[in-house]
Amino acid sequence: MFKxxxxxxxxxxxxxxxxxxxxxxxxxxxxxxxxHAHQKNIVHNDLKPQNIIMQHGKEPLIIDFGIAHSPVxxxxxxxxxxxxxxxxxxxxxxxxxxxxxxxxxxGILLYELCTGKLPFVGDDPLTIAxxxxxxxxxxxxxxxxxxxxxxxxxILKALEKEPDKRYQNALEVLGDLNRxxxxx
Numbered sequence: 001m002f003k004x005x006x007x008x009x010x011x012x013x014x015x016x017x018x019x020x021x022x023x024x025x026x027x028x029x030x031x032x033x034x035x036h037a038h039q040k041n042i043v044h045n046d047l048k049p050q051n052i053i054m055q056h057g058k059e060p061l062i063i064d065f066g067i068a069h070s071p072v073x074x075x076x077x078x079x080x081x082x083x084x085x086x087x088x089x090x091x092x093x094x095x096x097x098x099x100x101x102x103x104x105x106x107g108i109l110l111y112e113l114c115t116g117k118l119p120f121v122g123d124d125p126l127t128i129a130x131x132x133x134x135x136x137x138x139x140x141x142x143x144x145x146x147x148x149x150x151x152x153x154x155i156l157k158a159l160e161k162e163p164d165k166r167y168q169n170a171l172e173v174l175g176d177l178n179r180x181x182x183x184x
Contacts, residue, residue, distance in 0.1 A: 006053070006054060006057075007049060007050050007051070007052060007053055007054070008026075008049035008050070008052040008053075008054055008060065008109075008113075009048070009049035009050045009052075011049075011054060011057075012049060012112060012113065012116060016116045017113065017114055017115055017116035017144060018113045018114060019146075020114060020146055020147055020148065020151060020180075022113075023110060023113040023114040023151070024151065024177055024180050024181075025058075026054075026058075026060055026113065027106075027109075027110050027113070027177055028174060028177050028178065029059070029060050030052060030060050030062065030106065030109070031106065031170045031171075031173055031174045031177065032170075032174070033060070033061070033062045034047070034062065034102055034106065034170045035169065035170030035171055035174065037062070038099040038102070038169060038170055043097055043098055043099055043101060043102055044062065044102050044105075045087075045091070045097055045101065045102070046064060046083055046086070046087075046105075047062070047086060047102050047105035047106055047109060048083050048085070048086040048105065048108075048109065049109055049112060049113075050083075051063050051064045052109070084125040084128045084129055084132075085108070085118050085120065085121075085128060086105045086108050086109070087101070087104075087105060087129075087132065088100070088101040088104035088105060088132065088163075089104070089132045089133045089161050090163060091132075092129035092130070092132045092133050093133060098163070099168075099169055099170070100163040100166050100167070100168060100169075101163070102170075103158050103166050103167050103168075103169070103170070103173060104158060104159060104160075104163075104166060106158060106170075106173065107155050107156075107157075107158025107159040107166075108159065110140075110151075110154070110155050110158065111137065111140050111155050111159070114140055114144055114147055114151065114155075115140050115143040115144045115147075116143075116144075117143055119137030119138065119140075119159065120132060120135065120137065132161075133161070134161075136161075137156070137159055139152055139156060140152055140155050140156075148180060148181070150176070150179070150180045150181075151177075151180050154173065154176050154177060154180070157176075158173060
């Protein structure tokens with residue numbers, strides 16, 4: 001189905017972190033797709049590099065909307081969905097998710113793209129989930145000094161623990177990513 005394509009996780013594992021320029025370009029393309037889903041009132045809930053297929057090595061395609069939902073859908077508040085390395089604090093607490101949860105996952109994806117590492121790693125899923133809820137990530141610029149301060153701030157804002165402190169939608173993040181090199 002996807003000729004000349006592989007998932008973004010595999011590309012990171014094989015090649016290490018992406019350049020800042022490639023991180024920003026791929027991030028902008030992913031945000032456009034995510035923004036389109038959000039406009040249709042669809043929250044992905046499992047945004048991660050394994051669910052980004054890179055066609056011809058440069059065109060990202062978001063796949064696997066299997067646990068996506070509309071924010072107005074009724075949801076069992078005790079149901080934890082998503083992948084622990086990429087899910088938001090509200091997913092870790094089995095609370096209501098909305099497009100800001102996808103923004104948090106997108107922040108982790110950007111973090112991994114430009115550092116080659118995940119912000120939270122632990123011995124078991126519970127430990128990682130608790131890190132999402134209680135621990136601040138190490139600034140990505142500390143892992144990769146090539147990252148401009150503007151991109152560092154974008155990633156950290158996307159990874160805010162409280163949804164109200166995060167970017168509120170994909171267009172807000174896209175606006176800042178468009179200016180990364182103008183005001184580094």
